[in-house]
Amino acid sequence: MNLLLEYLGDPAHWTGADGLLRRIAEHLLYTAITLAIAALIAIPLGLWIGHTGRGRVVVVNIVNGVRSVPTLGLLFLAVLLLGPRLPGDIAFLAPSIFVLVVLAIPPLLAGAYAGVDEVDPQARDAARGMGMSPWQVLVRVEIPCALPLLFGGLRSAALQVVATATIAAAVSVGGLGRLLIDGQAVRDYGQMATGAVIVGVLALLVDALLALVQGLVVSPGLKPVPALRTRRPNAQHPEPAPQAG
Amino acid sequence: MITFTDVTKVYPDGTIAVGGLSLTAPTGRITVLVGPSGCGKTTSLRMINRMIEPTSGSIAIDGRDTATLNATELRRGIGYVIQSGGLFPHRTILDNIATVPLLLGWDKRRARATALDLLERMGLDPALARRYPNQLSGGQQQRVGVARALAADPPVMLMDEPFSAVDPQVRDQLQDEFLRLQAELGKTIVFVTHDIDEAVKLGDQIAVLRVGGTLAQLASPDRLLADPADDFVADFLGRDRGYRGLAFAPAPALPLRREPTVLLGSTADAARAAAAGETWLLVVDAAGAPVGWVEPDRLAGVVTASDLHRGGTVARVGGSLRAALDAALSAPSRRGVLVDESGRLAGTVRAHEVLEAIEREGPGGP
Numbered sequence: 001m002n003l004l005l006e007y008l009g010d011p012a013h014w015t016g017a018d019g020l021l022r023r024i025a026e027h028l029l030y031t032a033i034t035l036a037i038a039a040l041i042a043i044p045l046g047l048w049i050g051h052t053g054r055g056r057v058v059v060v061n062i063v064n065g066v067r068s069v070p071t072l073g074l075l076f077l078a079v080l081l082l083g084p085r086l087p088g089d090i091a092f093l094a095p096s097i098f099v100l101v102v103l104a105i106p107p108l109l110a111g112a113y114a115g116v117d118e119v120d121p122q123a124r125d126a127a128r129g130m131g132m133s134p135w136q137v138l139v140r141v142e143i144p145c146a147l148p149l150l151f152g153g154l155r156s157a158a159l160q161v162v163a164t165a166t167i168a169a170a171v172s173v174g175g176l177g178r179l180l181i182d183g184q185a186v187r188d189y190g191q192m193a194t195g196a197v198i199v200g201v202l203a204l205l206v207d208a209l210l211a212l213v214q215g216l217v218v219s220p221g222l223k224p225v226p227a228l229r230t231r232r233p234n235a236q237h238p239e240p241a242p243q244a245g
Numbered sequence: 246m247i248t249f250t251d252v253t254k255v256y257p258d259g260t261i262a263v264g265g266l267s268l269t270a271p272t273g274r275i276t277v278l279v280g281p282s283g284c285g286k287t288t289s290l291r292m293i294n295r296m297i298e299p300t301s302g303s304i305a306i307d308g309r310d311t312a313t314l315n316a317t318e319l320r321r322g323i324g325y326v327i328q329s330g331g332l333f334p335h336r337t338i339l340d341n342i343a344t345v346p347l348l349l350g351w352d353k354r355r356a357r358a359t360a361l362d363l364l365e366r367m368g369l370d371p372a373l374a375r376r377y378p379n380q381l382s383g384g385q386q387q388r389v390g391v392a393r394a395l396a397a398d399p400p401v402m403l404m405d406e407p408f409s410a411v412d413p414q415v416r417d418q419l420q421d422e423f424l425r426l427q428a429e430l431g432k433t434i435v436f437v438t439h440d441i442d443e444a445v446k447l448g449d450q451i452a453v454l455r456v457g458g459t460l461a462q463l464a465s466p467d468r469l470l471a472d473p474a475d476d477f478v479a480d481f482l483g484r485d486r487g488y489r490g491l492a493f494a495p496a497p498a499l500p501l502r503r504e505p506t507v508l509l510g511s512t513a514d515a516a517r518a519a520a521a522g523e524t525w526l527l528v529v530d531a532a533g534a535p536v537g538w539v540e541p542d543r544l545a546g547v548v549t550a551s552d553l554h555r556g557g558t559v560a561r562v563g564g565s566l567r568a569a570l571d572a573a574l575s576a577p578s579r580r581g582v583l584v585d586e587s588g589r590l591a592g593t594v595r596a597h598e599v600l601e602a603i604e605r606e607g608p609g610g611p
Contacts, residue, residue: 126331129296129403130345130393131321144335219335221377 003190004197013194018178020198026174027202028216030165034097035158038104043150046112050119050146052136059113063106074165077097079171089173096168103164104157111153115146148222155207162203166195176202246272247293247401247435252302254288254458262288263458265302270450272307272400273431277448279438281481285458286437290403293435294323306401321345322392324432330386332378338364338389339374344371345397356396363392369424384415391423395430404436408443411421422459441482445470445489453478467493491567497606499569499599501562501583501592509536513544525578528553533589535559535582559584564592566606570599 007013014020049055049067078095086094119142127141143150179195182188247270263285270276276472278286291297293304295316295531304311311319332341340347342360347353355527367388378386394402408423410417424447444451445466453461453469455477462474471492473479473490476513479486506529507516520526520541528548530536537553544552557576560568562583573581573596580593 066600120331120334122327122329122331123333125296126325126327126390129294129320129325129327129331129332131317131319131348135316136348141333141335145333147335219377221334221336 004193007188007190007194013191020179020194023174023195024178024198024202025180027162027176027199028206029167030093030097030100030168030173030175031158031161031206033163034100034104034165035154037097038101038108038157039154041101042105042108042153043112045110046150046153047138047143047146048115050113050116051134053117056113056117059109060204063110068104069102071099071103071164072170074102075167075171087130092171092173093168096165096171096173099167100161100165104161107153107156107160109153111150111156112146115149115153118144119145122151144219145222147214147218151210151218155210155214158206158210159203162206165197166199246270246305247276247433248305248308249289250303250305252289252292252299252304252448253287254292254297263292263299266454266458266460267302268460268463270433270435272433274449275427275434275436277396277436277438277444277449277451278454279444279448279451279481280454280461282439282455283456284454286439286454287405288458289454290435290437291404293401293403294320294325296320296499309333321348321397322399322401324397324399324404326390326394326402326404326407328406329383330378330390332386332393334378337375337377338369338381340394341378341389342393342396344393345399346571349397353379358368358394359396359437363395366426366474367392380504383411384419387411387419388422391426402432402434404434406438407436407564409438409440416443432611445492453481488567488570491603492565494566494603494606497602499583499594499602501594503578504582504590504593506535506590507541509548509550511548513541513546513548516541516544516548523578524577525554525580527578527580527582527590527593529590531581535584535590538577557582561586566603569594570603572597573599 012019016022046059049059064100075095078098082095082098083091097175116138123141123145124137127137132140165175166177166180168175169181176199179191179198183191183195249266249268252266253261266285266289268276271289275449278289280286288297292299293306293311295311299312301549306323332338333344336344339357342363342564343353343356345357346356351359361371361374364374369385369388369392373381373385373389378389381389387410390407391404394404408419411419436444436447438447448466450463451469452463455461461481462469462478464472464474467490469478470482470486470493473482473486474531504527505519505521505523506527507519509528509530516526516539524540524542524580525538526541528536528539536550537555539548539552539554554577557578558568558572559582560572562585569581570585571581573579573594574581574595576582578593581597581599582593583591585591
């Protein structure tokens, strides 16, 4: 704890070319790029599978398959295969992002798929029966109703990516992983502890931010029914009370 | 008018859902499709708005073959109500109702004004407009479902067991409101139910379907009860057909007797005097409406609401024979209470007098 506070208390650690602020910015940048790419791939795919009901097996296999892939091993493999074909820093950054994207796809895919798949079939039937085109059913009913689960997938992907983006440092790219790797190299436990704690705090902050966005975007009608559900008898249009006895 | 001409639906696995159905649902009337599960009633309904495409045969609305129309445009012109409402959980009640007008490109203000109007027309509190479906009771959701189907004022309505997911009491109320609304609107309605009592209550004509999707009988409710085409229809209609058939026979002039009454709140002595030795005495309120029976000999003090025997049903003068007979059978005094239009006591009638009227008129039983 003391080592951590000592490290954080030194202003020299915060600024400069390899200061904390820069590391945090790098880390967030990697996370953002990763999530954007993964979302572009996984969300349309998940929505499509949920909407058409075709290819459910794909979701199950991807989600289970990727879970068993060793992240670090995949990273070194990607560097070996991609590295020589790419110029400069990109040679190491691209494989890192690739690995993180692979990690982020399953929760996003599962969230998007499950979100659409679990839309009340009656609501979907009513939408079609009232004359919505398949596209309108998707955009006006299925996607809005899928948002809670979709956000669930996004938040879980974000947590994993923020935590795992530290491995980029293993192939000499930036991010908060640097504190762990560099700190270990010189046995600076304060630096290592700082890296770990900041990653944790960052993960919580990113999750809180996404929760906030979720609260703004998701319809109140999809939130759990509030406790006021107990019907107040309405004087003007009373529902018949259950008959006593 | 909706016309089925030799319509069949065969699924790829060979199941025949509908097997050569021909029938006409007249304009402005309620046609009920009823039958056991597997009789193809829902399939038949869903072929009208092409949610399911027929394998062969044709369905025409006012002479236009639906197969020649664009499916989504066809559906926008047909009201569609399904079992548990099928409301969109992410939209407010108002926006749910305004769905079809918005799809048709009405401007938002007009669509919402119409939706609000319908909300009130369905007997719902306008304060519900901003709520979401999960905040409403089942009965309220079902009303919203009907309002949503009516929003663009379609001439045709398809209703698939719209009242089956609510409890019996609410169902009864929804059915009454539905009939009242239909009397105003005069839509061409095709209504699916598995409940023969609902069919008899709501239908102007009833199509009884048998498993395999063939028509067993098409008739008005009273004809159906009086003269089932075969054993299947008779079985499906169930017991008490003769008695239920009386619901369609308007009561002829029944010999009304003057009934001694006592005002609620009168003394026991006044009640005993009015009863003049009879065991049961009818109690009325200040407006002259019957409220229940009392036994004057058991009274102490004044006649209060807790002394009342409320078992007797009340029939309207000019109502059905079934209601009059039931009033007589259910009254502890065996004197059936009849009231006038405004609910005031008109007189009483005995069961044998109702039966004599039935014998005289003859509802045309089998």
